[in-house]
Amino acid sequence: MSPFFLSGRVWIGSGGPVQACIVLGAELCYKNIMEKQAKAGTEPAYSFRELQEMIAAYLGPDNVPGRFKVITDTTDFFRVDYNDVVLLENVPYLMRNYTREGRFGLDDEPKYWVRKAIDLKKSKPMIIKLVFHEEIDARVGGMVFKCVRSPRKEAAILELAAGHKNFMQGRAVADKAGNIVRVLDFIQGKRLDELVHRQAASHEQYFYEQLPGYLAVYAEMTEAIQFLHDHGQKHGDIRRDHILQDRNTGDYRWIDFDYDYHHPASMFGYDLFGLGNILIFLVGGGDITVQRLQADEPALLEKITPADMNIIFRNRVANIQKVYPYVPDALNYVLLHFSNGANLYYENTRQLLMDLADVRIKR
Amino acid sequence: MAIDHTKCDITGMVERHIMIAVDSSDNSRRAVLFVGDFFGCYEGFRVTLLHVILEPEATYFRTGDERQQWLAAQLEEAGRVMEEYRHILVDAGFTEERITVRIEPMQAPSVADCIIREQEEMKCCTIVIGRRGISKKEEFIFGSTSSRIIHEAKKCAVLVIE
Known part of the structure; x- marks a missing residue:
């Protein structure tokens, strides 16, 4: 654990000591993700043929793409195309369409960093959220304040809310470049x-x-x-x-x-x-x-x-x-x-x- | 009977200890000037200048380095204004040993929580704070630090300087 986070910082609030642990917990969560990634990097990857067989098991033999990329570094998420396979901690995910924004006024705006995907090990649909470090000046009622997209924040909450029925479920994994990718259960249902x-x-x-x-x-x-x-x-x-x-x-x-x-x-x-x-x-x-x-x-x-x-x-x-x-x-x-x-x-x-x-x- | 000017009987606090909760804004400067003008010429008062740096959660930053840079910039700016505030108090008549300067990085839901907690720990008899004059919308969404302190600080007087 980094001593930086233990240098006398205090958390004040209704949760008392629990909250202090959680502030540290975000860093622990990040460290755990990186350790798992390092371990996965030492395990053997899949051959192209093995991946094709796994895709065939889900899509049927007639729908296996003849060419696709196997991606381990998702830094440039625009490079991740439909039918590519993203390998995260040695789990292959077949990339499908990107999702779209549901926000009013931005309806149907594509979210290129949020992709539908298939976990080829479990033959299960998932949502993959790639890293997009966005900084926005949020404007609410004439006020302007800085908002950021934080993959590490989402990762920390996924860990905190694991098993909680009122939160989406999933886990955060690091790709080969250390990007904190979130692998989320696909929720079938309406807003x-x-x-x-x-x-x-x-x-x-x-x-x-x-x-x-x-x-x-x-x-x-x-x-x-x-x-x-x-x-x-x-x-x-x-x-x-x-x-x-x-x-x-x-x-x-x-x-x-x-x-x-x-x-x-x-x-x-x-x-x-x-x-x-x-x-x-x-x-x-x-x-x-x-x-x-x-x-x-x-x-x-x-x-x-x-x-x-x-x-x-x-x-x-x-x-x-x-x-x-x-x-x-x-x-x-x-x-x-x-x-x-x-x-x-x-x-x-x-x-x-x-x-x-x-x-x-x-x- | 001689009056002990180092004690504050009204609030039950052990001494006449004023906390000025500041940041680098003009209203904070006005609060410091006010304390200098009103109390600088009296003996028996002690002042703590408290500058809380409310740290965002670790996950707000992309990296630990980014966080450290943010904090270093905040500490530098705080150090600069606190030196200016200390001079204002000295010029107004406070001796050096009666002024304490504290710059505290903290994590909490709000600056008001930090100030109230510090007042309780230091047992200051008075909190002095400048009012920012925020809009109703901003108060609705983020709340007002001075309003929270007025409502929630216990066993002390609160002076809000416009």
Whole structure:
């Protein structure tokens, strides 16, 4: 262990000594990955023919590519083509298509560093996340702060959340060049926002019949984020399309935790902001925007004031009780913490969960 | 009966020990100037200048070298401003032995957590901090250091300097 991380740094927070261990744990995790890679490098690799046989076992003999590259250094991920084989710790992965961005406004933007793949040893579909060191100036509500993609952060969380039903599962392995590649279980299932969107005939029907179930899911997912925070980690990019329902188990899982940011005033505030947006979306059964009210219920729009809007997204209503009066006070009280009129904000997930526990939805 | 000016009976603290929590911003400089102006001419006060460097998690950086470079730059900048702040206090009348300068790299959820913990450990009777004047949106997402200290610091007075 590097003495650099033991030179009197302290961690202060609700988790106490546990968190200190986790800060060190990220480095241990990295060291373990590199040691495994070094060991794997000494084992014999597969011959071209063996790889072809493994591909044939999965795709069928007629679909075996005649030519493909065997890649052990993924630094230049644009070199990794469809049908290439990436060898990680001596496990061959057949590369398939890249995935696409689900973010609003960036829909279908290709993510060239995130690839569908086949584990040829187990004949199992996986997701391979190659290393992409991206630095972004995130712009939220007029603020600008630096965000980075950190493969090491995601690796540390994968290790921390191994076996946790509310997180994507997988492991981090180093390629020959030391890139921290994440090998993830492929989750078959839909995004939370796709499940919620307009399933019922009316909002009222959705509210009474489906929302209680989604609120239970929401509380469970918030507890999962609390688990990260208690261990000195953050998700970093909480969005409704970063929750998938695993069709095989029925569990909801957080995905994509490689984003990281640094702000001295609060490590977890941005996660709380994301959780608030998801809750507003769930209670509204979708985004209740000024444009939507103008089109569907212009009379309601006259009742809405600037204080009722989402503090960051000024075209979305946060005070949903004004639109749907059957939203109970206890639930609307939680929503108002994320409104422009709020004077009090949640500082941690515990405060949010405590208020949510008081919410009852009854006809 | 003679008054012991080294003790602070109101807060129950053992001495009149002021912590000025600073960074390299103008508001921190104003907080130091305020303490110099108000307390420099009195005996019996001790000041700790505390500069917390909140370190990102190790995984925020690509490499250990990058992290060390970041930290070295932060320490250099902190060292520079702390020397300036120390001079302000000396010029205002504080003797050298009544000023302690501390630059502390720490890992915690927020700078406010670090300041509150240090106040509890040092048993300072007063925390002085400059207010940054952040927007409502920034306070919503990241919180306000001075607000957190006002609400959460115990057994001490808090002076927030605009």
